[in-house]
Amino acid sequence: MAQVTVEQLAKVVGASVERLLTQMKEAGLPHAEAGEAVSDEDKQTLLAYLKRSHGESTDAPKRITLKRKTISTLKTSGSQGRKTVNVEVRKKRTYVKRDPAELEAEAKAAEEAAAAEEAAREAEAEAAEAEAAAAQAEAEAAAAAAEAAAKAAEDAAVQPEPEPEPEEDLANIDPEILRQRAAARRKVREAEEAAARKAVLEARKAEDERKKAEAEAKTKADKAADAVKRPKRLHEAPSASPAAEQRKKKHGRLDRNAPPGRGKQRGHNLSLSDLDRAESGMARRRNRKKLKATHEEHGKHGFEMPTAKKAVEVAVGDMIAVGDLAQQMSVKAGEVIKELMKLGVMANINQMIDQDTATLVVEEMGHKVKMVSADAVEESFEETLAQHTGEGTPEPRAPVVTVMGHVDHGKTSLLDYIRKSHVASGEAGGITQHIGAYHVDTDHGMISFLDTPGHAAFTAMRARGAKSTDIVILVVAADDGVMPQTEEAVQHARAAEVPLIVAINKMDKEGADPDRVKNELAAKDVIPEDWGGDTQFIPVSAHTGDGVNELLEAVLLQSELLELKAPRDVPAQGIVIESRLDKGRGPVASLLVQSGTLRQGDIVLAGVQYGRVRAMLDENGQPIEEAGPSIPVEILGLDGTPDAGDQFAAVESERRAREIADFRQERNRDTRLARQQAAKLDNMFESMTAGEKKTLNVVVKADVRGSLEAIQTALLDLGNEEVKVNIVSGGVGGIAETDVTLAITSGAVIFGFNVRADNAARRLIEAEGVDLRYYNVIYDLIDDVKAALTGMLAPEMREEIVGIAEVRDVFRSPKFGQIAGCMVTEGTVYRSKPIRVLRDNVVIYEGELESLRRFKDDANEVRNGMECGIGVKNYTDVKVGDLIEVFEVKEIARSL
Known part of the structure; x- marks a missing residue:
């Protein structure tokens, strides 16, 4: 960025010079006056100070609370009729600026949480393996118990069934035999109970090991959850409440967390059916564990709310709209407007802000700035055109000559004689209304002419003609001399830095005086060659043709000195001379090719308009296929009428032309919007x-x-x-x-x-x-x-004194009161016109007459040198020596 003064920087950022100097002094800069230069290093120093003072230092507030109060009215109906109630709504919102250290700590905690979650998954895997081992052990124990029962049953089946003994008389049996029989039955029963009890104990041991592994895995998972609070997932459901658990117990569901009882504590003796129920219950628990693990696996891919603010790279051009800036940062436009208000800039969502202000806002909101050129597309296009021009082979080209001068000095007539045509005879009012473009093959070579209007209203046309030409022919009438548009043409030629050739026209007239023209132009610093200057003066006559050949030789001599060259083997470039809308053909543009060759079918971009050349005509309306340097042509095919003076160029594709045209339209819109915003206050x-x-x-x-x-x-x-x-x-x-x-x-x-x-x-x-x-x-x-x-225009009101009467005596009348006897000293005194009473040439009263008499008769007017009696209406302080001035107000028409 180039150096600017303090005053310019203050205008750019939208702050006062005093405030900016105060901030620069606080930032440690030595600037004390508005005219001192500010370098890029000074801007960076000021920017760093402003960043520290707006919240990036450790002492800056981390929290801001915004309060908003709105009052609305509500109409209600009651016993006393309808009444209006004011409803006040208060809102408060707190914004917290997060510390980068906290964000880093959260990121670190998230990593630790991920590691803890991984450990929890490993613990769950280990628990699953332990559960599988316990299930296998339980199955083996159940199989062993079943095998023992089967073996006992088999032994009982193998023993031969005792033959039915004859009924014994229990009274005659020995008691010892009865005791032995009872002991045998008791041993069998104890063996069966021991086998069943052993199987149950082994199953319970496996269940305890499984629960222990699950408890350890749960402990690890809880520790990991306590280390960092993970965001909630949308599909997670709240756990059952204690009331729900109590309801489950009331309905008789088993409390699987309670330790199982033994023997009669369960309410009945153990049997094989209990083992079957225990095995099926463990299977159900395993299925629930698998289902839960599946839900947790699916839960890993649920929606998670962002935990950290993401810094983005914002592209900022020379000017950018507030809404576009907010969109790039993915924030609401109100937040950007709030940051601008902190910087002292009042802007709305559509307003354009400069690059420096946008940079401060972006950095204040924690994002990165990427400086881009607003004209990047245009610059790339210009580089392409320059590259094409440099690749071509320069060849000599014909000079482009612009004919300028005052109206009716013979510019078009002179060009008609050169072209052997009659253009001037068809012009309305004898003046040229448009820029005419012609190329003429003379005996001395080809010359392209631009004929410009001479009327005062066509200043812009003459300026464009001077900018798009190589040589200017200034036509001055020998019988009229230098006129206002002649001086203006000289100024345009000097501003465009093109050589000037003066053609003194109408030399065939009797009043022709070429020396007068030379003297008047010499006073404008246009010195003839025969007077020691560098400007050629050629006397000509457009009517007889005298001096026209000398004029053409002077033009070609000047073009040889300029060494005019242009490449022909490159895409065409040039300037738009004129454009119009034809009812049958659509937009028609007159172009002057300055370099390259324009061909039918090329894609042409002219200003904000583009299109394919459907037809190409010369100045006589004849179709042509191509046009080289210094050739004026008319083309059809553009999508609109370009502005006169716009540059045109042939581009490689329609897509490229559309891109550049859209960019130019957007730039023009932004410029117009910025100008409207700036002009609102003015x-x-x-x-x-x-x-x-x-x-x-x-x-x-x-x-x-x-x-x-x-x-x-x-x-x-x-x-x-x-x-x-x-x-x-x-x-x-x-x-x-x-x-x-x-x-x-x-x-x-x-x-x-x-x-x-x-x-x-x-x-x-x-x-x-x-x-x-x-x-x-x-x-x-x-x-x-x-x-x-x-x-x-409102007419001008002008007062004119028509008569003056001098008071000679004052007497009273019973009918009119005080009467002044007067002598008319100037003009005529009229009864119906307003009067003023003057005493010592000072106006003391302004009003009207109540009576005017000549002797005893009423009079409408009294002329100079005659006496009369005057009664002034509503005024009784007339004294001898006063003057009564009669005047009238006339309306004078005004003009611009």
Whole structure:
């Protein structure tokens, strides 16, 4: 960035010079005056200070609370009728600025949480393995118990069934035998119970080991969850409440966490069915564990809320809209506006801010800035054009000559003689309305001519002609001398830094005086060669042709000195001379090829318009296939009428042309928006008094873009502090029905310059009575508008003294009261006109006469040298020596 002064930097950032100097002093910079230069290092120092002072230092507040209060009204109906109640709503929102150290700690905690979660998954895997081992051990124990039972049953089956003993008399059996039998049965029963008890104990041991492994895994998972609080997942459901658990117990469901009882504590003796139920219960628990693990695996891919603010890279150009800046940072526009308010910049969402201000806002919000050029697309296109121009082979080309001068000095007539045609005879009012472009093959070589208008309204056209030419021929009438547009043409030629050749025209007239022309131009620092200067003066006559060959030789000699060259084997480049809208052919643009070759079918980009060249014509309307350097042509195929003076170029593809055209339109829109925003405050006081200024609304339609520009410029220059011209709409082409509708809505007058209204527009004009006027000479249009504005001016009120009477005596009348006897010393005293009473030449009363008499008769007027009696209405302090002055107020018409 280049160095700027303190005052310029203050304007850029939108702060006062005193405030900026104070901030620079606080930042440790030595600047003390508004004119001192500010380097890039000073800007960085100031930026670092502002960043520290706006929240990036350790002492800055970490929290900001915004309060908002809104009051609305609510109409309610009650016993006393309808009444209005004020409802006040208060809102408070707190924003916390997070410390980078906290963000780093959170990231570290997240890593530790991930590690803990991984450990928990490993513990769960180990628990699953332990559960599988316990299940296997339980299955083995159950199999062993079943095997023991089967073996006992088999032993019982193998033993031979005892033969039925004869019934014994229990009373006669020995008691010892009975005791042995009971002991045997008891041993069998104890063996069965021992086998079953052993199987159950082994199953319980496996279940305890499984629960222990699950408890260890759960402990590890809880520790990991306590280390960092993980974000909630959307599919997780809240765990069952204690009340729900109590309801489960009431309904008789087993409490699987309670330790199982033994023997009669379970309510019944152990059996094989208990073992089956225990095995099936463990299977159900295993299935639930697998289902839970599946849910947790799916839960890993659920939505998680972001935990840290992401810094992005924001592309900032020379100017950027507040809304676009907020969109790049993915924040609301209100936050960006709030940051701007902290910097002292009041802006809305559509307002454009400069690069320095945008940089401060982006860095303040914790993002990175990427400086980009706003004209990157345009610069790339210009580099491509320069590369194409450098790749071509320069060849000699014909000179482009612009004919300039005052109106009616013979510019077009001189060009007609050279072209052997009659262009001037077809021009309205004898003046050129457009820039004409012609190329002529003379005996001395080919020359391209640009004929510019000489009227005062076509200043912009003459300036464009001087910028797009190699040599300027200044035509001056020998019988008229140097005129205002002649001086203006000299200034345009000097501004464009092109050589000047003076053609002294109309030498065949009797009053021709070439020495007068030389003297007047020498006073403008245009010195002839025969007087020791560097400007060629050629006397010519467009009527007889005298001196025309010498003029052409002078032009070619000057072109040889300039060594004009241009490449032909590259894409065409040049300038738009004129453009118009043709009813049958669409937009038509007149181009002057300055380098390269333009061919039919090329993609042409001209200003903000682009299109394919569908047809190409020369100045005589004949179709041609290609045009080289210094050749003017007309092309058809653009999507609109480009502005006169725009640069055009042939591009490689339609997509590239559309991209550049869209970029230029967007840039023009941004520039216009920024200009409107800047002008709002400046025009505030003017808009407050806008109702006092009378305005003439007009709708202008012209045949070509250059004429439209000249008419609009001339109309806007008319007016003063009381009246002005407001151009509601302006365009190229015929008058359509939409133009008439716009004129009806705005109460405007329609001006058609070399164009006509179509049938639908004419019917609407007749029905609504719209004022439509056609013109083919620009000064007729300007004169009519000036006359209309003059009629809108309020007349000037001017007082004129018509008579003076001197008071000679004062007496009283019973009917009129005090009467002054006077002698008319000047003019005539009228009874119906207002008067003033003067004493010692000082006005002491202003009013009107109540009576005017000549002797005893009433009189309407009394002339100079006659006596009369005057009664002043509502005034009784007239004294001898006073003067009674009679005057009248006249309205004087004003003009611009």
